[in-house]
Amino acid sequence: MIDPALMTTAELRQALPLVTARDLRVAYDGGPNVLDGVDLDLFPGEMVALLGSSGSGKSTLMRSLTGFAPVSGGQVRVAGHDVTNLRRGELRTLRSEVGQVFQQFNLIPRMSVLTNVLTGALHSAGPINVAYGFTSAHRKRALELLDRVGIAHKAKDPARSLSGGQQQRVAIARALMQQPKLILADEPVASLDPKLADSVLELLREIAVQDGIPVLVSLHVLPLALTHTDRIVGLRHGEMIVSGRTVDLDAAKLAPLYSDDVDHADGFEGYTASEEVTPNVHASA
Numbered sequence: 001m002i003d004p005a006l007m008t009t010a011e012l013r014q015a016l017p018l019v020t021a022r023d024l025r026v027a028y029d030g031g032p033n034v035l036d037g038v039d040l041d042l043f044p045g046e047m048v049a050l051l052g053s054s055g056s057g058k059s060t061l062m063r064s065l066t067g068f069a070p071v072s073g074g075q076v077r078v079a080g081h082d083v084t085n086l087r088r089g090e091l092r093t094l095r096s097e098v099g100q101v102f103q104q105f106n107l108i109p110r111m112s113v114l115t116n117v118l119t120g121a122l123h124s125a126g127p128i129n130v131a132y133g134f135t136s137a138h139r140k141r142a143l144e145l146l147d148r149v150g151i152a153h154k155a156k157d158p159a160r161s162l163s164g165g166q167q168q169r170v171a172i173a174r175a176l177m178q179q180p181k182l183i184l185a186d187e188p189v190a191s192l193d194p195k196l197a198d199s200v201l202e203l204l205r206e207i208a209v210q211d212g213i214p215v216l217v218s219l220h221v222l223p224l225a226l227t228h229t230d231r232i233v234g235l236r237h238g239e240m241i242v243s244g245r246t247v248d249l250d251a252a253k254l255a256p257l258y259s260d261d262v263d264h265a266d267g268f269e270g271y272t273a274s275e276e277v278t279p280n281v282h283a284s285a
């Protein structure tokens with residue numbers, strides 16, 4: 001290991017996790033733990049897949065990182081915030097620092113693409129008039145981000161007129177508008193065909209690397225996780241039973257995540273990491 005005293009500030013920043021969860025437990029309404037002793041580190045610049053069958057706790061884990069889950073034990077730190085013990089007003093700051101991308105894009109359909117991206121600024125700017133309250137600097141930045149995600153030419157179009165892949169790019173630009181320290185993407189490609197899914201995940205990975213932030217992405221399609229991420233963590237019944245570098249993992253090593261999931265179990269038969277698409281696995285997305 002390199003002596004920390006010899007590292008530059010930038011190197012130190014890369015080496016420190018932006019997110020740490022230790023022995024994290026979550027229980028809804030006094031029920032059983034749906035997350036049970038989860039440990040997680042997320043480092044700047046890496047794209048990490050979160051896998052697990054339906055109900056294993058993927059969304060709950062993401063919600064725990066933004067203070068939306070009823071944590072019953074353990075610790076969570078995100079970008080310097082102690083999420084389980086936030087000071088007054090700190091929750092808003094935390095949420096403004098975490099960009100979120102969802103399966104259904106969550107755009108305002110009748111508003112323009114540009115306005116949708118601008119709404120990303122509301123997290124830090126507070127309640128301002130959506131139509132007239134943005135500064136020219138906001139608009140300039142939103143247009144730059146649309147250019148970055150490849151759809152600046154659609155800026156004036158209503159969001160509803162865009163394809164699914166384009167809408168997800170708008171949602172990513174909106175998340176970037178927050179200048180996030182972390183991006184959480186909850187099944188961001190589950191509504192897209194495989195080719196668009198590849199391109200959206202490539203974009204997210206590029207952002208992780210170029211902006212030096214962690215991107216945590218939950219996925220249902222194993223080949224996508226094996227192709228597009230640096231690390232994979234996997235939940236089963238709320239416990240993290242897989243955690244490793246993607247290059248060290250394959251479908252066989254990930255199979256225990258889905259051992260009681262009939263759809264995925266079928267999808268593993270004859271699957272190797274080099275196959276681009278496993279129909280049964282895709283069918284369940």
Ligand SMILES: Nc1ncnc2c1ncn2[C@@H]1O[C@H](COP(=O)(O)OP(=O)(O)OP(=O)(O)O)[C@@H](O)[C@H]1O
Pocket residue numbers: 028029034052053054055056057058059060061
């Ligand atoms: N608001 C809630 N109230 C009570 N139980 C909940 C709530 N949200 C989730 N759960 C339960 O917590 C467990 C984990 O759910 P979660 O949505 O985190 O799983 P998931 O892995 O994201 O599933 P999926 O892949 O289907 O989205 C499930 O048993 C679910 O029923």
